[in-house]
Amino acid sequence: MRTIERVLAEEGFKKLPRRTQLKIGRTIKGAEVPQRSESITLSQLDELRVESAGAGVFLFAPFIAQLHLDEVVKAANLPGNKSISAMNYFLSFLGFKLLGTERYAHVGEHGFDQGLGLFAGLNVLPKCTVLSTYSYSLDASHLLRLQGAFKRKYPQPMVHVSTIELRGYEGELRQIIVRGNGHEKPAFLITNDFETPVELVVGNYARRWRVENGIAEAIKFFHLNALSSPILTKIHFDVVITMIADTLYSRLAQQLRGFEDCDAPKIFRNFVKGKGDIEVRGGNIKVTFSKRAHNPILRTVPWQNLPCEIPWLDGAKLTLKFN
Structure with a gap:
C-alpha cells in the first residue's frame, strides 16, 4: 500500500479523504444505516x-x-x-x-x-x-x-322515558330506554334525576361509557400515555x-x-x-x-x-x- 501511495503522490495525486460513517453505510457501533425516506411510485x-x-x-x-x-x-x-x-x-x-x-x-x-x-x-x-x-x-x-x-354513525337514537319503582328503594325512578345507538339490544338507564333533560342524560352516559372504555384501550394497546422521547x-x-x-x-x-x-x-x-x-x-x-x-x-x-x-x-x- 505504501508503494502505491508513493507512486500516486509522485504523479501528483493527493491522498483520498477518509470516508464518513454515512458513506460507509455503518454507524460507529457497526449498525447498518437505513436509507433516507422518500416517496416512491x-x-x-x-x-x-x-x-x-x-x-x-x-x-x-x-x-x-x-x-x-x-x-x-x-x-x-x-x-x-x-x-x-x-x-x-x-x-x-x-x-x-x-x-x-x-x-x-x-x-x-x-x-x-x-x-x-x-x-x-x-x-x-x-x-x-x-x-x-x-x-x-x-x-x-x-x-x-x-x-x-x-x-357520528348514529346521530339520532330513539328514546323512551318512563317512571318505575324498584324493590327496596323508596320513591320513583326515571327509566330511559335507548335504541338505534349502534348496539343490537337497547340500553336501559335508571336515575333519580328528573330535572336534567333526557338528551343530556343520554349524552353524558354515552360519553362516560366511551371515555372509560376508550381510555383503557388507548393506554393498553395504543400506548397513549407512553413517553414518546426521543420523538x-x-x-x-x-x-x-x-x-x-x-x-x-x-x-x-x-x-x-x-x-x-x-x-x-x-x-x-x-x-x-x-x-x-x-x-x-x-x-x-x-x-x-x-x-x-x-x-x-x-x-x-x-x-x-x-x-x-x-x-x-x-x-x-x-x-x-x-x-
Missing part, C-alpha cells in the same frame, strides 16, 4: 418481493380507502414536502399505531422494513427526528380539520391518530365472524400480528400471510366488496392471500 418497485414483519397493516388498507382518508388528509391541508407528502407522513404515524408500537421512538425497529414503507408510500419509514419535526409543524387548525372529518409528539395529534386507528380496528373487527365485539389488542394478536410476503408486479400489490390459526376467518371476509385499489399508491390493486 410502484413503477420503481416493480418485481419487488420482500418479507415484512408488519404486513398486517395492509389488512386496514381497504378500510382506509373506504373512509377516503386520503381526501380527509388533503382537506385538512396537512403539510408535506417534495420528498415526503402529507399522506406519507400521516400513514407513517398511523402505521405505528396500528401495530401497537409502544413508543414512536421504536421506529428504529422498523427502519429497514420495506413493507411498512410501501404501506406509507415510501421506500422506508421516516427517522425519529423527521417525525418529531413534522408533528410540531401541525397547528390546531390542521388537527381540528382532521378530527372534524369524522361523523416529541404533540398530544393532540397523538389523540387524533389514536382515534383513527381505533376506528380502523373497529371496522376490521365488524368483518370478523365471532370477533365483532373484540378490542384492538385481541384483534391485533389474532389477525394483524405476524409476518407476510409482499410482492409488487405490474402495478399490483399482493400480500401473502403465513399460516395462522385464524386465517380461515380472514378468508370469509368479503374483501371483494371492499375497495381493492389503494389511492395513495397510484391506484394499485391490492390482493390479500391467506395460507
Whole structure:
C-alpha cells in the first residue's frame, strides 16, 4: 500500500479523504444505516418481493380507502414536502399505531422494513427526528380539520322515558330506554334525576361509557400515555391518530365472524400480528400471510366488496392471500 501511495503522490495525486460513517453505510457501533425516506411510485418497485414483519397493516388498507382518508388528509391541508407528502407522513404515524408500537421512538425497529414503507408510500419509514419535526409543524387548525372529518354513525337514537319503582328503594325512578345507538339490544338507564333533560342524560352516559372504555384501550394497546422521547409528539395529534386507528380496528373487527365485539389488542394478536410476503408486479400489490390459526376467518371476509385499489399508491390493486 505504501508503494502505491508513493507512486500516486509522485504523479501528483493527493491522498483520498477518509470516508464518513454515512458513506460507509455503518454507524460507529457497526449498525447498518437505513436509507433516507422518500416517496416512491410502484413503477420503481416493480418485481419487488420482500418479507415484512408488519404486513398486517395492509389488512386496514381497504378500510382506509373506504373512509377516503386520503381526501380527509388533503382537506385538512396537512403539510408535506417534495420528498415526503402529507399522506406519507400521516400513514407513517398511523402505521405505528396500528401495530401497537409502544413508543414512536421504536421506529428504529422498523427502519429497514420495506413493507411498512410501501404501506406509507415510501421506500422506508421516516427517522425519529423527521417525525418529531413534522408533528410540531401541525397547528390546531390542521388537527381540528382532521378530527372534524369524522361523523357520528348514529346521530339520532330513539328514546323512551318512563317512571318505575324498584324493590327496596323508596320513591320513583326515571327509566330511559335507548335504541338505534349502534348496539343490537337497547340500553336501559335508571336515575333519580328528573330535572336534567333526557338528551343530556343520554349524552353524558354515552360519553362516560366511551371515555372509560376508550381510555383503557388507548393506554393498553395504543400506548397513549407512553413517553414518546426521543420523538416529541404533540398530544393532540397523538389523540387524533389514536382515534383513527381505533376506528380502523373497529371496522376490521365488524368483518370478523365471532370477533365483532373484540378490542384492538385481541384483534391485533389474532389477525394483524405476524409476518407476510409482499410482492409488487405490474402495478399490483399482493400480500401473502403465513399460516395462522385464524386465517380461515380472514378468508370469509368479503374483501371483494371492499375497495381493492389503494389511492395513495397510484391506484394499485391490492390482493390479500391467506395460507
